Amino acid sequence: MEVSPFVLLVSRLQFAMTAFFHFIFVPLTLGLSTLSAIMLTLHYSTGKEIYKDMAKFWAKLFAINFALGVATGLVHEFEFGMNWSVYSRFVGDIFGAPLAIEGLMAFFMESTFMGVFLFGWDKVPKSVHLLSAWLSSIGSNLSALWILIANGWMQHPVGAKVEMAAAGKRAVLADWWTVVFNPVADVKFWHTTTAGMILAAVFVLSVSAYHLLRKQHVEFFKKSAYIALVFGLIASVGELIIGDLHAHEVAKTQPTKLAAMEALWETKEGAPVLIAAWADEKAQKNVIEIPLPIPGLLSFLATHDFNGKILGAKELQKMFEAQFGPGNYIPPVNFIFWAFHLMVYLGTFFVFLFAWGLLKYKNLENATGFLKVALYSLPLPYIACWLGWATAEVGRQPWIVYPLTDDYGKILMPEIGLKTAQAVSPLTSIEVIITYVLFALTFTGLAIADFYLLAKFASKGPEKEAELY
Amino acid sequence: MHFDLQTIWAILVTILIAGYIITDGFDLGVGILHLIVAKTDIERRVNINAIGPVWDGNEVWFITAGGAAFAAFPELYAALFSSLYIALFIVLLALIYRAVSFEFRSKEESESWKKFWDQSIFWSSLIVALLIGVAIGNVLAGLPIKNMAIEGNELLGFVYAERFPISFINLINPFQFHGLFGLLVGITTVLFVIMHGVSWLLWKTEGSIAERARNVGLKVWLPFVIMYVVCTGLAYTISFKVNDPELAKKYLQLPPDMFQQIASMLDENGVLHHALFRFPAIELTLIVLAALSAVGWLLAVRAANGARAFLFSTLTFIFAGFAVMFGAYPLAVPSSIGLEHSITIYNGSSSQLTLTVMLVAAIIFTPIVIAYQAWVYKMFLFKISPESIKRELEEASEH
Numbered sequence: 001m002e003v004s005p006f007v008l009l010v011s012r013l014q015f016a017m018t019a020f021f022h023f024i025f026v027p028l029t030l031g032l033s034t035l036s037a038i039m040l041t042l043h044y045s046t047g048k049e050i051y052k053d054m055a056k057f058w059a060k061l062f063a064i065n066f067a068l069g070v071a072t073g074l075v076h077e078f079e080f081g082m083n084w085s086v087y088s089r090f091v092g093d094i095f096g097a098p099l100a101i102e103g104l105m106a107f108f109m110e111s112t113f114m115g116v117f118l119f120g121w122d123k124v125p126k127s128v129h130l131l132s133a134w135l136s137s138i139g140s141n142l143s144a145l146w147i148l149i150a151n152g153w154m155q156h157p158v159g160a161k162v163e164m165a166a167a168g169k170r171a172v173l174a175d176w177w178t179v180v181f182n183p184v185a186d187v188k189f190w191h192t193t194t195a196g197m198i199l200a201a202v203f204v205l206s207v208s209a210y211h212l213l214r215k216q217h218v219e220f221f222k223k224s225a226y227i228a229l230v231f232g233l234i235a236s237v238g239e240l241i242i243g244d245l246h247a248h249e250v251a252k253t254q255p256t257k258l259a260a261m262e263a264l265w266e267t268k269e270g271a272p273v274l275i276a277a278w279a280d281e282k283a284q285k286n287v288i289e290i291p292l293p294i295p296g297l298l299s300f301l302a303t304h305d306f307n308g309k310i311l312g313a314k315e316l317q318k319m320f321e322a323q324f325g326p327g328n329y330i331p332p333v334n335f336i337f338w339a340f341h342l343m344v345y346l347g348t349f350f351v352f353l354f355a356w357g358l359l360k361y362k363n364l365e366n367a368t369g370f371l372k373v374a375l376y377s378l379p380l381p382y383i384a385c386w387l388g389w390a391t392a393e394v395g396r397q398p399w400i401v402y403p404l405t406d407d408y409g410k411i412l413m414p415e416i417g418l419k420t421a422q423a424v425s426p427l428t429s430i431e432v433i434i435t436y437v438l439f440a441l442t443f444t445g446l447a448i449a450d451f452y453l454l455a456k457f458a459s460k461g462p463e464k465e466a467e468l469y
Numbered sequence: 470m471h472f473d474l475q476t477i478w479a480i481l482v483t484i485l486i487a488g489y490i491i492t493d494g495f496d497l498g499v500g501i502l503h504l505i506v507a508k509t510d511i512e513r514r515v516n517i518n519a520i521g522p523v524w525d526g527n528e529v530w531f532i533t534a535g536g537a538a539f540a541a542f543p544e545l546y547a548a549l550f551s552s553l554y555i556a557l558f559i560v561l562l563a564l565i566y567r568a569v570s571f572e573f574r575s576k577e578e579s580e581s582w583k584k585f586w587d588q589s590i591f592w593s594s595l596i597v598a599l600l601i602g603v604a605i606g607n608v609l610a611g612l613p614i615k616n617m618a619i620e621g622n623e624l625l626g627f628v629y630a631e632r633f634p635i636s637f638i639n640l641i642n643p644f645q646f647h648g649l650f651g652l653l654v655g656i657t658t659v660l661f662v663i664m665h666g667v668s669w670l671l672w673k674t675e676g677s678i679a680e681r682a683r684n685v686g687l688k689v690w691l692p693f694v695i696m697y698v699v700c701t702g703l704a705y706t707i708s709f710k711v712n713d714p715e716l717a718k719k720y721l722q723l724p725p726d727m728f729q730q731i732a733s734m735l736d737e738n739g740v741l742h743h744a745l746f747r748f749p750a751i752e753l754t755l756i757v758l759a760a761l762s763a764v765g766w767l768l769a770v771r772a773a774n775g776a777r778a779f780l781f782s783t784l785t786f787i788f789a790g791f792a793v794m795f796g797a798y799p800l801a802v803p804s805s806i807g808l809e810h811s812i813t814i815y816n817g818s819s820s821q822l823t824l825t826v827m828l829v830a831a832i833i834f835t836p837i838v839i840a841y842q843a844w845v846y847k848m849f850l851f852k853i854s855p856e857s858i859k860r861e862l863e864e865a866s867e868h
Contacts, residue, residue, distance in 0.1 A: 001756050009499065056611070063572065064572060064576070066525075067525075067568050067569050067572035067573075068568075068569060070525060070528070070568055071564065071565040071568045071569060072565075072639070073532075074528075074531075074532060074561060074564055074565070074568075075561050077532055077535050077536060077539075078535060078550055078557060078561060080539070080546075080549050080550075081539065081546045081549070081550025081551060082550045082551055082554050082557060082558070085547040085548065085550070085551035085553070085626065086547070086624050086625060086626065088539065088543060088547035088550075089543050089544050089546075089547035089548070089626040090547055090624065091470070091543075091629075092539055092540065092543020092544070092546060092547065093543060093819040093820050093823045094823070095539075096536065096538075096539035096540030096541070096543055096546070096819070096823075097540045097819075097823055097830075098541065098828055099536040099539055099827060100533065100536035100537045100539065100541075100830075101530045101536075101539040101827075101830050101834075102536065103529060103533030103535075103536045103537075103735075104533055104536075104537075104830060104831065104834040104835065104838065105830070105834050107529050107532060107533070108526065108529045108533070108838045108842070109838075109841075111525045111526045111528075111529050112526040112529075112838075112841060112842055112843075112845055113845075114523065114525070115521075115526055115845065115849075116845055119521060119849070120848070123848070123849075124848055125850075134627050164543075164623075165598070165816070166616070166618065166721075166722050166815075166816035167616055167617070167618045167624055167626040167627055167816060167817075168617070168618045168622065168623045168624050168625065168718075169623045169624060170543075172818055172820040172822070172823070173729045173819075173822045173823045176821075176822070210480060327708065348560060379840070422624060425547075425551035425554070426551070426628055426629075427551065427554060427615075427633070428632055428633045430633055430634070431554050431555060431633045434555065434558075435555070435558045438558075438562065439562075442562060442565065442566075446565070446569055449569070449573060450569075453573065453576050456576075457576075
């Protein structure tokens with residue numbers, strides 16, 4: 001039974017689409033749950049009413065956003081079995097466990113205590129209310145941990161072996177703690193949750209800038225902006241360091257992804273970083289490249305040695321062909337290069353944005369230039385998150401489970417590699433088209449309704465309202 | 470019955486599914502009752518707020534049951550979800566609309582906006598309950614799945630032999646046994662969640678909504694009991710055929726004595742009669758207990774005692790759910806093509822190591838989850854009514 005290339009294509013598009021929709025809502029949940037817990041803590045520790053209004057206002061926006069995060073996340077969990085049944089049965093022994101533990105340990109905690117936080121005002125004791133806000137925030141970040149352990153395993157499948165079972169070949173767990181402490185998963189966790197914090201900080205800053213530009217609720221939004229600026233500066237500086245650690249892990253474990261991220265065709269010692277490049281992918285060379293004038297910087301970042309050797313795409317292609325037979329083993333270079341570089345440029349911009357805001361803070365309501373930039377920066381962290389995911393997931397292609405690799409290109413376990421083309425469910429074209437179109441329409445419609453409500457409540461400012469559905 | 474890891478996991482997954490139907494079941498029921506028991510805008514807000522702080526925690530049971538099935542029985546997860554592709558897709562769409570309906574409905578003043586989301590709450594709740602029942606019924610009656618390893622394929626696993634659109638139509642085709650049985654179990658499930666929703670509304674609300682809910686409850690009891698009896702009767706007639714005992718022995722991977730026990734029950738044509746009633750004593754006990762609980766529920770609703778009604782509707786489902794699980798054991802998805810192609814809890818499960826790791830996680834976290842969910846429920850179990858909601862809205866607008 002051969003699955004048609006069309007079913008494969010639509011299944012991939014559908015997964016990418018639902019993942020992108022999901023990731024509109026998730027990073028804000030991760031960061032804003034922490035920010036509103038901080039505000040609530042300030043309220044209960046200082047007794048000041050303004051922090052109570054702040055916690056209520058931002059938690060309301062959080063709740064509108066959360067419903068769609070859950071709804072789109074639900075699709076994902078079932079989409080593995082629905083569209084990627086061969087993948088699911090091949091990896092289920094390992095991949096399923098973190099997903100199940102995510103539900104049991106993290107997601108229950110997040111959603112149950114979020115209910116207490118949102119509806120418990122004056123109904124539960126203060127200490128319980130505060131604890132609930134923090135448990136909900138911890139729950140959402142723990143949830144990210146388990147999901148990224150699952151995703152990290154697809155990138156770097158450690159702690160597993162391959163065996164024949166009653167219904168065919170599959171990967172089985174060899175060592176649980178190796179899977180949990182997978183270095184790739186762990187840097188991914190820090191990278192993603194920090195991104196969520198930056199995004200939430202920009203969100204709070206941007207909404208605050210909107211009101212400050214109109215000189216309304218000045219004290220309220222100045223205080224909100226201050227929390228966002230401090231939180232955001234810490235997170236964005238941290239992200240530069242974590243991002244560097246992450247790239248270092250990629251260099252070790254996914255050499256083809258790194259070669260595409262840096263448009264590196266020839267194997268090089270002392271490779272420079274390119275600030276811009278355009279590749280002719282057929283001819284396997286760059287048409288344009290503008291290097292940063294620091295020799296060996298890429299080698300240093302990737303291997304922590306200025307003369308370190310990095311394998312180029314050409315050599316990797318030959319190496320993979322020898323190991324796995326004919327096929328294209330290099331992901332789309334221009335796409336990955338620009339997705340990765342734009343993400344890095346945006347990440348750097350956020351550091352400046354937060355630092356600029358803190359410098360202007362004393363007279364923030366009159367710093368029109370800064371407030372305008374802050375207001376229009378709202379889409380940028382979302383774009384940065386998407387670009388990051390695109391780099392990670394498209395950069396993994398043609399693999400859905402990357403063959404276990406370490407030490408900058410030593411393939412340790414070729415048999416565990418599974419190509420995306422092998423992993424798709426044996427469905428018909430009509431089925432995948434129906435679900436693709438209806439998911440696209442539904443998510444677009446709901447996202448519009450969601451943005452409308454977010455904009456409505458964000459621009460309304462803090463108002464007393466009953467905590468009711 | 471063997472007390473090995475696979476059996477423990479079969480019980481745990483059943484508990485998670487039961488946990489889902491018990492917790493999300495009542496809010497599905499409240500959703501179906503939304504247009505019937507709540508007429509005015511304030512009443513509808515009461516209805517939604519009756520499940521307000523708890524419904525999304527309830528839905529997590531679904532996510533966790535899905536995750537646990539993926540982790541403990543990956544072959545089952547992969548085969549079932551790709552086989553029931555369109556049906557599951559509709560359930561997901563309905564769950565999405567339901568989630569956002571609650572969130573969006575009261576955030577705009579416009580009449581048509583509210584009406585749209587009210588309708589959405591009703592239909593999405595109805596569809597989820599119906600299709601979950603349809604899926605359970607179809608699986609029990611056997612699906613046309615094939616173990617591709619028998620045909621020498623190393624990767625595909627269990628694959629649905631029918632193609633779309635036949636594969637979907639047959640799930641609700643009343644002229645096919647599994648479709649008919651699926652439909653009937655679906656309707657029974659809808660009636661059950663309505664009963665469970667009635668329990669909750671009696672417990673959580675007072676005034677006009679509780680009164681109307683009680684009347685609905687008194688009306689749905691008899692149809693539910695009749696449907697339950699019909700489904701049980703039909704379930705008794707379900708049989709499966711073994712085409713090749715050697716293949717069954719090799720590919721079902723049952724413990725030898727369990728395989729012997731099943732093999733000894735086959736007739737000369739290889740047919741396993743009354744396949745879901747291989748342990749009639751246990752089966753009958755569970756079914757009778759479920760029926761007694763349903764009677765207890767009726768008495769509680771008559772007495773307008775919400776807490777007691779909730780206990781009895783919960784018990785009804787627990788007994789009925791375990792009757793289903795024990796009936797099918799050790800089969801997870803019986804194949805209607807030939808029993809040797811079935812997914813069992815043995816050939817469909819994860820490795821011993823994964824099952825052990827997951828068991829440790831479940832032993833640690835499940836009691837914690839149940840404890841704090843129970844605690845949250847207790848905290849939010851104050852009664853609400855149209856009057857109390859009105860008061861809360863007025864107080865907020867006075868500030």
